[in-house]
Amino acid sequence: QLVESGGGLVQPGGSLRLSCAASGFTVSSNFMSWVRQPPGKGLEWVSKIYNEGSRYYADSVRGRFTVSRDISENTLYLQMNSLRPEDTAVYYCARDQSWSRFGPDWGRGTLVSVAS
Amino acid sequence: QTVVTQEPSLSVSPGGTVTLTCGLSSGSVSSSSYPSWYQQTPGQSPRTLIYTTNTRSSGVPNRFSGSILGNKAALTITGAQADDESDYYCALYVGSAIWMFGGGTRLTVL
Numbered sequence: 001q002l003v004e005s006g007g008g009l010v011q012p013g014g015s016l017r018l019s020c021a022a023s024g025f026t027v028s029s030n031f032m033s034w035v036r037q038p039p040g041k042g043l044e045w046v047s048k049i050y051n052e053g054s055r056y057y058a059d060s061v062r063g064r065f066t067v068s069r070d071i072s073e074n075t076l077y078l079q080m081n082s083l084r085p086e087d088t089a090v091y092y093c094a095r096d097q098s099w100s101r102f103g104p105d106w107g108r109g110t111l112v113s114v115a116s
Numbered sequence: 117q118t119v120v121t122q123e124p125s126l127s128v129s130p131g132g133t134v135t136l137t138c139g140l141s142s143g144s145v146s147s148s149s150y151p152s153w154y155q156q157t158p159g160q161s162p163r164t165l166i167y168t169t170n171t172r173s174s175g176v177p178n179r180f181s182g183s184i185l186g187n188k189a190a191l192t193i194t195g196a197q198a199d200d201e202s203d204y205y206c207a208l209y210v211g212s213a214i215w216m217f218g219g220g221t222r223l224t225v226l
Binding site: 058 | 150152154156161162163164167168173174203205207209213214215216217218219220
């Protein structure tokens, strides 16, 4: 099971950290992803972290977002800095069975709104 | 700027067959694009249907199948049912550790 939290309303230029708490498996042993969906729009890949620790980002967030994980908390994080209105979206975390796909396990998402 | 293309909307009759496609604005889709497909109903999280072109995720009915058709990835639904009415997204690995989703296809069953 995956449960996201940490979303909310933030001003442009602000920061937010999303959490994805996992149960039933070990985050650090799995490929994990963040995928977002702006209101009324389609899915967009944000970030992926491999089981061995490599991290990858979409061009739209590289340099502003950082994915990490906490072994003791068994939690995936997404630190989001320099937020822009276009970052407004529901953010989903997913446990990926391999590097080449998303899921099959998905969280329910957390809404991030960037507005003044 | 690479864009993953999908039909914005399609319709199918109950019991009918429909094929959704997933292409690249520049270039062809192949198995090396590792195409995958996701189903999403309004207000719900995505559900993984197909990965690595044609492998069904656990629990996905065999009326869903994936393939490469010409220069595109394809998702075919054979014997469509009312609860197949959803948004469908494809995702492609476009290289250099970059993955991209298509804009989605809204499938209506009527």
